Amino acid sequence: MRSETTTRTTDRTPAPTPAPRRPTRASRRRLRAGQAGRQAGRPAGRWAAVAGTLLLVGYAVLVPLLVPVDLDHVDYGIGATAPSWSHPFGTDLAGRDLFVRSAVGLRISLLAALAGALGAVVVGTLTGAACALLGGRADRWGMRVVDGVNAVPHLLLGIVVASVLRGSFVTIVLVVAVTHWTQTARLVRAELLALGAQDFYRAAIALGFTRRQLLRHHAAPRLAGQLAVAFGLLVPHAVWHESTLTFLGLGLPPHRPSLGVLLDLGQQALLSGAWWTLAAPAGLLVAITVCLAGCLVGAGAGGGTGGDGGHHGGGRAGRTGEHRA
Amino acid sequence: MARLRFIAGRLAALAVLLLVLSLVLFVLQEVSDADPVASTLGANASQEAREAARERMGLNDPAPERYLDYVGGLVTGDLGTSFRTRHPVADDIGTYLPATLELVLGALLVALVLAVAFAVSSVLRWRGAGLVRGLLFLGSTTPTFLLGILGLMLFYRDLGWLPASGRLSDRGAVDGPTGLVVLDALLAGQPAVAVDALQHLLLPALALAVGPALSIGRVLRSGLVTTLDADFVRTARAKGLTERRVLARHVMRNSVNGALSMTGLQLGFMFAGALVIESVFSWPGLGSYLGASIPVSDFPAIAGVTFVLGAIYIASNTVADVLQGAADPRIAL
Numbered sequence: 001m002r003s004e005t006t007t008r009t010t011d012r013t014p015a016p017t018p019a020p021r022r023p024t025r026a027s028r029r030r031l032r033a034g035q036a037g038r039q040a041g042r043p044a045g046r047w048a049a050v051a052g053t054l055l056l057v058g059y060a061v062l063v064p065l066l067v068p069v070d071l072d073h074v075d076y077g078i079g080a081t082a083p084s085w086s087h088p089f090g091t092d093l094a095g096r097d098l099f100v101r102s103a104v105g106l107r108i109s110l111l112a113a114l115a116g117a118l119g120a121v122v123v124g125t126l127t128g129a130a131c132a133l134l135g136g137r138a139d140r141w142g143m144r145v146v147d148g149v150n151a152v153p154h155l156l157l158g159i160v161v162a163s164v165l166r167g168s169f170v171t172i173v174l175v176v177a178v179t180h181w182t183q184t185a186r187l188v189r190a191e192l193l194a195l196g197a198q199d200f201y202r203a204a205i206a207l208g209f210t211r212r213q214l215l216r217h218h219a220a221p222r223l224a225g226q227l228a229v230a231f232g233l234l235v236p237h238a239v240w241h242e243s244t245l246t247f248l249g250l251g252l253p254p255h256r257p258s259l260g261v262l263l264d265l266g267q268q269a270l271l272s273g274a275w276w277t278l279a280a281p282a283g284l285l286v287a288i289t290v291c292l293a294g295c296l297v298g299a300g301a302g303g304g305t306g307g308d309g310g311h312h313g314g315g316r317a318g319r320t321g322e323h324r325a
Numbered sequence: 326m327a328r329l330r331f332i333a334g335r336l337a338a339l340a341v342l343l344l345v346l347s348l349v350l351f352v353l354q355e356v357s358d359a360d361p362v363a364s365t366l367g368a369n370a371s372q373e374a375r376e377a378a379r380e381r382m383g384l385n386d387p388a389p390e391r392y393l394d395y396v397g398g399l400v401t402g403d404l405g406t407s408f409r410t411r412h413p414v415a416d417d418i419g420t421y422l423p424a425t426l427e428l429v430l431g432a433l434l435v436a437l438v439l440a441v442a443f444a445v446s447s448v449l450r451w452r453g454a455g456l457v458r459g460l461l462f463l464g465s466t467t468p469t470f471l472l473g474i475l476g477l478m479l480f481y482r483d484l485g486w487l488p489a490s491g492r493l494s495d496r497g498a499v500d501g502p503t504g505l506v507v508l509d510a511l512l513a514g515q516p517a518v519a520v521d522a523l524q525h526l527l528l529p530a531l532a533l534a535v536g537p538a539l540s541i542g543r544v545l546r547s548g549l550v551t552t553l554d555a556d557f558v559r560t561a562r563a564k565g566l567t568e569r570r571v572l573a574r575h576v577m578r579n580s581v582n583g584a585l586s587m588t589g590l591q592l593g594f595m596f597a598g599a600l601v602i603e604s605v606f607s608w609p610g611l612g613s614y615l616g617a618s619i620p621v622s623d624f625p626a627i628a629g630v631t632f633v634l635g636a637i638y639i640a641s642n643t644v645a646d647v648l649q650g651a652a653d654p655r656i657a658l
Contacts, residue, residue: 144341144345145345147342147345148342148345148346148348148349149349151342151345151346151635151638151639152346152349152631152635152638153593153594153596153597153634153635153638154597155594155597155598155600155601156596156597156600156631156634156635156638157349157631159597159600159615159619159631160350160353160627160628160631161353163619163622163627164353164354164356164357164624165357236466240468243468243471244468244469244470244601247468247470247601247604248600248601248604248616248619249616249619249620250619263470263471263474267474267605270474270478270482275478278474278478282467282471282474282475285467285468285471286463286466286467286471289466289467290463290466293466
């Protein structure tokens with residue numbers, strides 16, 4: 001689609017390479033803003049986000065290992081003490097140290113989120129690829145299923161699925177995977193269909209590439225960047241889901257202190273004035289979401305599409321079936 | 326003609342999606358280990374009584390037949406009977422839906438105001454635009470329920486400006502036709518009650534609105550940026566219109582399209598988010614109903630709420646599509 005417009009503007013000047021369209025004032029402004037952002041703010045912000053993520057992950061992994069504390073050890077004598085040197089994040093109502101407990105909570109939440117996001121990307125990739133490769137009726141039905149799943153707000157669907165399966169770590173992972181695979185499926189399908197319409201790909205088929213070669217040299221590199229970004233964007237979202245479902249009592253059981261469990265306990269402890277019981281998990285939750293999302297700022301544009309805009313246009317044009325070879 | 330066909334197509338899609346939704350719920354009901362017989366008769370019922378109940382409830386029929394029964398019930402507005410309240414689920418939902426509706430409509434209003442403020446202030450580079458943007462961004466990375474709790478800490482506990490829970494300070498102060506307390510109070514000529522209801526509504530609505538506001542605002546902003554450079558805007562300026570008039574008459578109307586469809590999407594998310602917010606603010610709506618139904622595996626109630634909210638979501642997206650077609654006739658073609 002894009003190539004059409006570029007060639008149309010160049011019919012008077014027969015240059016060997018088609019000149020890009022003259023940028024409008026808006027696009028120039030956006031361009032300038034984009035460049036300025038990339039030169040000044042973005043890399044610094046992104047590095048800060050990466051550093052923050054590493055710091056948080058390090059905290060989540062190392063603290064429970066290095067600080068030998070019995071997590072479930074209850075000591076009402078030091079219950080609800082405010083943050084101090086011996087308890088940097090304070091203690092909860094039962095006297096459990098929140099610095100260690102929050103680290104464990106962050107670790108559980110991150111693990112659940114990673115597993116859930118991975119599951120969603122895997123299911124989405126398989127479904128999307130199957131739709132694109134099989135084509136025809138399978139494709140139509142597959143896409144109807146995607147529409148159907150998308151037709152329900154995913155938090156609502158997640159609540160129902162979690163209420164059927166009962167709260168556990170596996171439930172959280174399943175809920176995230178079951179409700180979030182559709183975007184990846186659409187993405188993979190559109191990418192593969194667009195690829196099927198490309199001349200170089202048809203040339204490769206004509207040259208007698210085997211399926212494995214086609215997959216390895218054309219499909220996989222094209223998809224890898226996209227899938228990485230999709231996965232990266234899903235992780236903070238999944239952290240968010242874990243905490244919400246657990247907060248509602250549908251997620252992890254109370255003896256596994258994920259961020260959602262800690263937030264729930266923190267809200268209860270607020271009534272007795274222990275604000276720090278809520279502050280630690282809440283701050284960690286916001287920090288990890290911001291940092292994870294910040295790592296990916298601008299990555300969507302740079303990763304893997306090979307500068308091919310209009311996915312959907314390409315996808316439609318690619319429904320010829322030749323890519324099935 | 327083309328428009329009629331467009332609308333007919335959207336309605337057909339709506340019907341298909343509702344069917345898919347009912348199928349999903351039916352399958353979930355099948356795989357859940359909740360036993361309707363045990364829930365209605367109790368754990369100590371005799372074997373014969375259980376068998377009789379199974380037969381009476383049609384649980385021994387083959388699955389396709391039960392699915393058809395289920396869909397037939399949905400079509401006639403029969404969502405089954407709640408195991409917990411022993412009332413028809415449709416009646417229960419009728420009782421709780423107005424509160425959720427009021428919350429979501431309030432949140433939608435707040436979200437639209439914030440979205441327009443966000444988009445216009447950042448396009449026109451007003452002073453303080455960065456602050457609005459930063460606050461909204463930070464808010465949108467925070468889960469809704471956490472925003473609610475933080476809001477409670479600030480405005481209820483520390484400042485004491487707003488109430489913490491429920492819809493009214495004086496329960497049952499008004500009883501009106503719409504079920505929306507603010508409207509009912511105004512209709513009954515009780516402005517004090519309406520103000521009280523608004524105060525109760527403000528904090529949960531705000532917590533619910535922040536995320537959607539950013540999504541809608543972003544789409545609106547990019548629409549505005551594109552439209553501001555269009556030739557017809559230059560013409561409008563050249564013929565001497567004031568900047569405000571140019572914005573209101575020419576720019577806004579041509580930029581709302583994407584924002585409109587985003588609003589339809591976000592409305593659905595707000596209904597889901599309302600379920601969470603209601604549990605923070607003890608808001609007596611569908612979320613509280615669902616929250617009470619989940620621990621006892623009251624599946625008819627859970628499925629009923631999900632179906633109704635899903636249907637509202639699908640319908641609001643259809644309405645957004647049709648409205649878009651009305652605002653921009655090119656879409657139907």
